[in-house]
Amino acid sequence: MGAEGRQHVLLVGLQMADETTYARYRAAMMPILLSYGGAFGHDFVVARVLKGNAGINRVFTLEFPDRAARERFFADAQYRAVRAELFEPAVAATFILGEFEATAA
Helix, strand or coil: CCHHHEEEEEEEEEEECCHHHHHHHHHHHHHHHHHCCCEEEEEEECCCCCCCCCCCCEEEEEEECCHHHHHHHHHCHHHHHHHHHHHHHHEEEEEEEEEEEEECC
């Protein structure tokens, strides 16, 4: 957890193309994410989009102790290999919907 109970939160929307491969990606990347103090916060499967990009069918938050931990995670060579192998073929589009500092629950 970051300074004074704060955490860095990334809000992400995906246009998923292959849920089976995406599930394999999640399983493979989870130990790497945890090693940087990261975690999934909220996670939603989207049934209907009322406004915005209609292709988004998955929305979730990624939580890190701070922005530096987030940057180290996404730069990690092992993570990048898992991403190339599993995330890229499973996801048609990625949308960063927001990024903010929050008080940890």
